[in-house]
Amino acid sequence: MQVDVGTRSGGMADTGLLQGSGIIREIKAARIEFVVSVPDITTSEGLLRPLARDNSPRLIRVCKEDEGVAICAALAYCNRRSLLLIQHTGLLDSINAIRAVAVEYSLPICMMVGLLQKEPGVPPPQSKQYGVRIVEPILDAMGVAHHRIETDIDIGRIGPAIETAYAESQPVVLTIGRRPS
Amino acid sequence: MMRRDEVLKVLARHVSDDIVVPVYTTAFDWIAIHPHPLNYLCVGAMGLAPSHALGLALGRPDKRVLVLDGDGSLLMNLGSLVTVAEAAPRNFVHFVFENGTYEANGAHPIPGRDRIDFAGFARAAGYPSCHNFDDLAMFEKDIAALLRQDGPVFINLKVEPGSPPVYDYKLMHSEKLRSDFKAALNG
Numbered sequence: 001m002q003v004d005v006g007t008r009s010g011g012m013a014d015t016g017l018l019q020g021s022g023i024i025r026e027i028k029a030a031r032i033e034f035v036v037s038v039p040d041i042t043t044s045e046g047l048l049r050p051l052a053r054d055n056s057p058r059l060i061r062v063c064k065e066d067e068g069v070a071i072c073a074a075l076a077y078c079n080r081r082s083l084l085l086i087q088h089t090g091l092l093d094s095i096n097a098i099r100a101v102a103v104e105y106s107l108p109i110c111m112m113v114g115l116l117q118k119e120p121g122v123p124p125p126q127s128k129q130y131g132v133r134i135v136e137p138i139l140d141a142m143g144v145a146h147h148r149i150e151t152d153i154d155i156g157r158i159g160p161a162i163e164t165a166y167a168e169s170q171p172v173v174l175t176i177g178r179r180p181s
Numbered sequence: 182m183m184r185r186d187e188v189l190k191v192l193a194r195h196v197s198d199d200i201v202v203p204v205y206t207t208a209f210d211w212i213a214i215h216p217h218p219l220n221y222l223c224v225g226a227m228g229l230a231p232s233h234a235l236g237l238a239l240g241r242p243d244k245r246v247l248v249l250d251g252d253g254s255l256l257m258n259l260g261s262l263v264t265v266a267e268a269a270p271r272n273f274v275h276f277v278f279e280n281g282t283y284e285a286n287g288a289h290p291i292p293g294r295d296r297i298d299f300a301g302f303a304r305a306a307g308y309p310s311c312h313n314f315d316d317l318a319m320f321e322k323d324i325a326a327l328l329r330q331d332g333p334v335f336i337n338l339k340v341e342p343g344s345p346p347v348y349d350y351k352l353m354h355s356e357k358l359r360s361d362f363k364a365a366l367n368g
Contacts, residue, residue, distance in 0.1 A: 034239065058239075060235075060239070060264075060268055061264070061267060062232075062260070062264045063260025063261070063263050063264050064258070064260050066226070066228075066229065066232075066258075067229070067232040067235075067258065067260065067261055067264055068232075069229075069232075070224065070225070070226075070229040070232035070233045070235075070236060071232050071233070071235055071236035071239070072236065073225070073233060073236065074221075074232075074233045074234070074235070074236025074237040074239075074240060075236045075237075075239065075240045077221075077236075077237070077240070077359075077362065077363050077366060078236075078237065078240025078241050078366065078367075079240075079367055080239075080240040082236075096226050097225065097226045097229060099226075100225030100226045101223075101224075101225035101226065101229070104225070104354070105223055105225060105354075105359060
């Protein structure tokens with residue numbers, strides 16, 4: 001279910017681009033203390049690289065994405081906010097952990113997911129990439145809320161989506177549809 | 182070779198308000214021996230216990246976190262050894278109960294049974310302190326000092342099953358257990 005959380009552009013015009021600095025501002029404004037990540041080529045330079053240079057949020061590098069689901073779950077029990085930054089292939093690999101830990105235990109696991117090889121401007125369900133096309137239908141089948149972050153105008157969705165996830169103790173996926181600059 | 186329930190009884194004497202993350206058969210033995218709201222049973226999926234424990238250790242650096250892992254479970258998430266060593270939480274103690282089987286799933290042997298070296302895996306991954314025990318008296322003699330060490334500490338325990346526990350998965354996955362844990366942790 002793609003959810004409308006009331007977009008706010010944060011004064012950004014829709015340039016057809018996606019600025020990593022804007023995404024990072026939203027992550028920090030949402031009081032994320034830990035970013036847990038397996039590198040993803042879509043978000044590598046525009047997000048992970050600058051996040052790695054920063055001390056806050058603290059970056060925890062994991063070997064496999066399902067580790068990150070568990071780490072974020074445990075942090076939630078400690079009332080500490082976190083974001084799992086991964087590629088859609090890792091999301092698909094972690095379905096059982098997301099099913100059990102995020103969905104069945106109703107935990108606010110916030111996932112930012114790069115869509116590998118998605119064509120910029122093309123909605124994920126219409127991508128030529130099979131792996132990209134199936135992401136939203138799988139999340140819908142699991143009952144996991146998701147939001148598309150494709151251009152700067154979408155960045156305003158990030159904060160409300162994270163706030164809702166924590167307020168309702170439910171997982172959320174923010175798909176990154178193009179490489180942030 | 183040691184009996185798991187006897188090892189747990191020794192360990193329980195050294196646990197007070199620590200967070201304990203036990204898995205599968207060990208979990209059912211542990212909660213019978215040491216019922217406590219800071220027992221974290223909600224790992225959700227096999228293999229994820231050390232990852233949950235790492236999150237708890239990072240989120241609550243003021244508390245010691247003990248993970249009571251299984252050998253089959255750890256084999257599902259060997260990368261977690263590297264992740265834990267990299268994060269290097271000082272409040273993290275990783276026990277593995279090595280019985281050579283998937284005890285909760287029909288007691289089939291794990292791959293590599295009797296050939297693999299779990300403490301060796303941990304040492305190679307970067308855990309600074311790794312230990313093996315197959316004798317209860319030695320474990321009883323050393324455990325207090327090991328728990329005083331800065332983590333991450335890795336302790337492999339060669340065990341045979343004790344009395345079969347009651348596998349109460351409804352309890353393990355219950356919402357009440359999770360809410361009690363959160364209340365105890367943040368109360």
